[in-house]
Amino acid sequence: MGVGACALTGINTMKKLTKIGVQLYTVREDMKKDFEGTLAKVASIGYQEVEFAGYYNRTPKQVRDLLDSNRLSAPASHIPLETLRKDIAGSIEAAKTIGLRYIICPWLDPAERRSLDDYKRHADFFNRTGEACQKAGLQFGYHNHDFEFTQLEGEMPYDVLLKGTDPKLVKMELDLYWITRAGQDPLAYFERQPARFELVHVKDMARTPDRAPVEVGRGTIDFKTIFARAERAGVKHFLVEQDEPKSGLDSIKESLEYLRRLEW
Numbered sequence: 001m002g003v004g005a006c007a008l009t010g011i012n013t014m015k016k017l018t019k020i021g022v023q024l025y026t027v028r029e030d031m032k033k034d035f036e037g038t039l040a041k042v043a044s045i046g047y048q049e050v051e052f053a054g055y056y057n058r059t060p061k062q063v064r065d066l067l068d069s070n071r072l073s074a075p076a077s078h079i080p081l082e083t084l085r086k087d088i089a090g091s092i093e094a095a096k097t098i099g100l101r102y103i104i105c106p107w108l109d110p111a112e113r114r115s116l117d118d119y120k121r122h123a124d125f126f127n128r129t130g131e132a133c134q135k136a137g138l139q140f141g142y143h144n145h146d147f148e149f150t151q152l153e154g155e156m157p158y159d160v161l162l163k164g165t166d167p168k169l170v171k172m173e174l175d176l177y178w179i180t181r182a183g184q185d186p187l188a189y190f191e192r193q194p195a196r197f198e199l200v201h202v203k204d205m206a207r208t209p210d211r212a213p214v215e216v217g218r219g220t221i222d223f224k225t226i227f228a229r230a231e232r233a234g235v236k237h238f239l240v241e242q243d244e245p246k247s248g249l250d251s252i253k254e255s256l257e258y259l260r261r262l263e264w
Contacts, residue, residue, distance in 0.1 A: 011124065019048050021049030024038075025078070027252065035056045042072070043070040045256060049074065051077065054078075063098050075237050078238070080106070086131050092138060100220070101138060105129075108147075116153045119164070126161070134169060135211070142170060142171075143174065144173075145175065146181050150182070162193060167195070174186060174197045174200045174201070175201040190230075197235055198234050203255075204241055206219050206220075207219060207220055212244070213241075213243045215251050216252045224264040
């Protein structure tokens, strides 16, 4: 089933998002203080999906019960690389209990990305992790920042990861802010790797010289054009994020209100 059936709707040529999620890293300060209350507030704002970035010492069963009580689903969670290395079985078991469909590696430490050989090593590990996930009925993916788009030894590290990973085993969670900040075009990647990008992080880039992340609709990213090509890219989940909000809950509310109005 394509993205048009699961996340987009429209009459004639006009479409809009019908299911919008949020990366809970945006409200991490609130989560630290009140995990249960924050999830309830996220649901009351109007989000239907959440992506975790830590479970704050709650058990997978406790997390699942909270999701169910708030009528939320969690398609994905960010799991650190070191955790995947040490305990992929435990990560998979937790994911199945919570009801995840994706396990996402969110970041590579600078010490882990000094050479193209490092990236090739990660690609091999991602394939093995993806295979383990698929055997358990899950999908593995990788989330980018901007460093993957800085030339290294004459090549683009992100391209090395794409080339070195099996598209069936490793999907990409494309962060639309970071790829744009790096000077690359997400649409070009959609064309080159159709159906590879099943999740996207939706955050905007400020018009100011620092090009900081801002709430969706405040910045320069052309989401209309990007979303119009989302079906070809294979996007199934649109996840709002803001790395450094003044107020996490206010931030995600503003972004949601904009996205609900957006048509293309």
